[in-house]
Amino acid sequence: MTAATATYREAVRSGIRRAIQQDTRVFLMGEDVGRYGGAFAVSAGLLEELGPERIRDTPLSESAFVGAGVGAALGGMRPIVEVMTVNFSLLAIDQLVNSAAALRHMSGGQLSVPLVVRMATGAGRQLAAQHSHSFENWYAHVPGLKVLAPGTVQDARDCVLAAVDDPDPVIVFEHQLLYNVQGTLDDDAPVADVWHAAVLETGTDLTLVTYGGSVPKALAAAAALRSEGINPEVVDLRCLRPLDWQTIIASVTRTHRMVVVDEGWKTGSLAGEIVAGVVDRGFYELDAAPERVCSVEVAVPYAKHLEDAVLPSVSRIVEAARKVMPRHG
Amino acid sequence: MSQSVPLRPSDRDGIRRVLIESLSYVAPEADGSSLQPTADIREALDIDSMDFLRYVTKLHALTGIDIPERDYSSVSTLRGAETYLALRLGVT
Amino acid sequence: MPSLGADMDAGTLRAWRRGPGDEVVRGDIIAEVETDKGIVEVEVYASGVVERLLVEPGTKVPVGTPLALIRAASEQTTPRVAIEKPRIATSVRSSTPSARKLARERDLDLSHLRGTGRHGSITRSDVAAIAGSVELAGVHEPAGTRLRASPLARARAAVLGVDLRRVEPTGRQGVVIAADVDRAAKAPTRLSAAEAGTQTGMRKAIAAAMARSKREIPHYYALHTIDMEPALEWLRDRNGERPVQRRLLPAVLFLRAVVLAIRDFPELNAHCDGGRAEPSEAVHLGVAVSLRGGGLVAPAILHAERLNIDQLMSEFQDLVLRARAGQLRASEMSSPTITVTSLGERGVEAVLPVIVPPQVAIVGFGAIQTRPYVVDEKVVARRLVVASLAADHRVSDGHRGGKFLAAIASRLKEPKEP
Structure with missing residues (x-):
């Protein structure tokens, strides 16, 4: 066993290195991934x-190099394409949505696009509206794509390896705030089942459903709630498409209350989809209306205090959790 | 609400426990253990056909054995029910 | 407090030039502010109506502090504001036809409304906004009439047979949550209270109802012996195919036969108050349930005419269970339109029942017993039941009553799926 402390960044790098070493078809391309690092x-x-x-x-040119990635995948390679941030991925969304996602369907199953596109997402580093948005839901909307969003150090490595192993296009979202987060990385461990959600902490009173950059916030909120006698369960979705309803519903069936934490904007959000799905599948398990903690619906501001005010925070999660609990809870 | 987990009894003692639990389910105030083994439980506990049906349903839930209507008379005394369930469960 | 110079970080409000209720247009002078450089007139930068002044004259506040609240012309006024300013009612304001139509539909008085249309005219959206607020405020639905319970609480209440209206809510905004239902289910039921000493209360109630019945209602009785072989064979075959949870009891065949037969005898499915019978469209079938530990209740299976035989069985089971757990609903207690009593369980041959006022009929069934019976001139052993009817002679006659029993008998002779 070689479990050691590593950063999320090192874990992603380790996954890329291993994928390239294991398979001659795998390569990494993107803006500044080489000389600049x-x-x-x-x-x-x-x-x-x-x-x-x-x-x-x-x-x-995102459109050009993501398109090149689609072509390489069609030609038998297993490219890992890095797009700097999800904001810029919108320049390549035609390649991803109209080509990569649809080619297996349009070719009657003859063509596979084993493409991995990694991109940074989210806010919190004062990179303003150009670099700070969360568009995971845009991609999680599209049949033909799979979407991963690792929220822990180990998952950061495993998501790269699982994505490279998949015969279809996979988008991997790495939250900017997580790159410096330290955690345990077991580089020899088998690749975890990142296609399903993980229950990071078990609890009885409510379920905090979250993913990616909001995972550490949800864990911190859970600790704060526990100190006031509320015992939350924390579900890390890991995979945003397809969603792991079984784990979500099983948790809500235990706790009967849910708060979804999602850094995207609330309107049309993944958080909305999760609430709707729980209502579809587990209406009679709900003992309170679910709450959503999302980003305020403005372009993410540059100023630190404004950026903090816009994003989901530990205190907003705690507040939402209190709201779903009974008065005397 | 105590939820009973279906646990197939594996011996005579287990069967007797299931019988007592089923009877106290329909007649909570009655002391099932003081029943005469050969008494008709419908008479002894003053239960009607609906409660008898609930008793049979409970036996089914606790043992997994579906008791057809024609066998109702076999389970209408404690001794008869014990023998019947032992036979159906393959318990000696 | 506006910044009236790059080096200004606070200012003192000297005087207000406009007050609450005044209309202001962008560029109007609204206040005077004293800075290090002297007194400066402050222009308003938004048009609208001054709603509130936030800073008293003479107060020094930092730059950026709100000085007054101005409601922009495009913002809809709230009903609170409109109602606080009844003087608007005196001025005649125009309104659009669709606004007037909506106001009529919602029964709203436009004279108290401030319009946001041209020249203050009242538009449809003004009325809609007010109507919406009124509904939200609960004017159309007085607070507390609608039961608010979480989905889980509703599901659990259905399983446990708890009446949500009798549950003390602890959820936010008065919502009944699952824990409340659990608590209510565990709380001592009315039945155990009855056992503990108010048994005499139930006895008294039975005594009063039965005495009134015998005092006021001229009963007549009719009996009819019914061959149960076809029905019981049908039942045996049907139950044989079904797991124990889905089997039917013979008593349900009786209930079903009564529900089907009563259709042609509406005068027997009625309430009679002050000598006049009021037939009921719905068949709320009263079922006499004896309680463990003594006593009797006869709650109704509501709308039994809408239920197929399986639904009737499950409603019947649910009702008996809840009756014995002391968890009946008020509606079930007051609504039976005809009652069935089945004393056969106790082995009696026939029962001559007493009508429960204000009903006008009650049907009884004795025990199903094997008896000699003549079929095709031969005496054979058959399983028989004696059905009986007690009915109010002010409302119906023995001839009709006998036909009703015969109709029940023919339903039982030809049992079939609903």
Whole structure:
């Protein structure tokens, strides 16, 4: 066993390195992933280690290099494409939604697109409206795509490896705030079942459903709630498409109350989808109207205090949890 | 609400426990253990056909054995029910 | 407090030039503020109506502090504001036809409404906003009439047979939650209270109703012996295919036969108050249930005419269970339109029942017993039951009563799926 402390960034890098070493078809490409080491330093050192054939810098055109990734995947390669942030991925959304997601269907099953697209998402580093949005729900809306959003260090490695192993296009969202988070990484452990949600903490009073960058906030909120006698269960979705309803419903069946924490905007959000799905599947398990903690519906501001005010916070999660609990709870 | 987990009894003692539990389910105030083994439980506990049906339903829930209507007379005394369930469960 | 210079971080409000209720237009002078450089007139930067002044003259406040609340012309006024300003009622304001139509539909008085249309005219959306607020405020639905319970509480109440209206809510906004239902289910039931000493209360109630019945209602009685072989064979075959939870009891065949037969005898499915019978469209079938530990209740299976035989069985079972658990609903106690009593369980051959006022008929069934019976000139052993009817002679006659029993008998001779 080689469990050791590592950052989320190192875990992603470890997953990429392993995927490339294990399979000659795998390579990484994107803006500045080579000489610069990646906009978030995820691929730092990999060019020297693995060579320019496997770590490829691309021109600054998301549509072009994501499209090249689709082509490479169609041609039998297993590309990992890094897009700097989800905001910029919108320039390549045609390649992802109209091509990658639909080709298996449109070719009557003859074509596979085993493409992995990794991108940073979310706010919290004062990168303003250009770099801070959360559009996970845009991709989780599309049949033909799978969407992963690791929220822990181990999952950061496992999501890369699971995505590379999948025969269909997979989008992996890495939250900007998580890259420096430290946790335990067992590099020899088998790849976890990241296609299903994980119950990170068990509880009896309510279910906190969350994913990605909101996972540490939900865990901190859970600790705060426990100190006031409320015992929450924390469900980390990990996979945003397809959603793991079985785990969500099983948890709500235990707790009968739910708060969804989702950094996306509330209107049309994944949080809304989760509430609707729970109402569809478990209406008579609900003992209180579910609450959603989402970002305020404005472009994410630059100023620190405004950015903090816009994003889901530990205190807003705690407040929402209190709201679903009975008065004397 | 005590939820009974279906646990197939594996011996005579288990069967007797199931019988007492089923009887106290329909007649909570009655002391099932003081019943005469050969007394008709409908008479002894003053239960009607609906309560008898609930007793049979409870036996089914606790043992997994579906008791057809024609066998109702076999389970209408404690001794008869014990023998009947032992036979159906393969308990000696 | 506006910034009246790059180096200004606070200012003192000297005087207000406008007050609450005044209309202001962007650019109007609304206040005077004293800064280090002297007194400066402050222009208002939004048009609308001054709703509230927030800072008293003479107060020094930091830049950025709100000084007054101005309601923009495009914002709809709240009913609270409108009602606080009845003087508007005196001025005649125009309103659009669709606004007037909606106001008529919702029974709203437009004279108290401030319009947001051109020249203050009242638009449909003004009325809709008020109507919405009125509904939210609970004017159309007085607070407390609608039961608020969580989905889980409702599901659990159905399983436990708890009447949600009798549950003390502890959820937010008066919502009944599952824990409340659990608590209510565990609380001593009315039955155990009866056992503890108010047994005499139930006895008294039975005594009063039966004495009134015998005092006021001229009963007549009719009996009819029914061959139960076809019905019981049908029942045996049907139950044989079904797991124990889905089997039917013979008593349900009786109930079903009464429900089907009563259709043609509406005068027997009625309430009689002050000598006049009021037939009921619905068949709320009263069922006499003896309680463990003594006593009797006869609550109704509501709308039995809408139920097939399986539904009737499950409603019957539910009713008996709840009757014995002391969890009957008021509606079930007061509503029976005809009652069935089945004393056969106790082995008697026939029962001559007493009508429960204000009903006008009651049907009894004795025990199903094997007896000699003549079929095709031969005496054979058959399982028989004696059905009986007690009915109010002011409302019906023995001839009709006899036909009703015969109709029940023919239903039982030809049992079939609903």
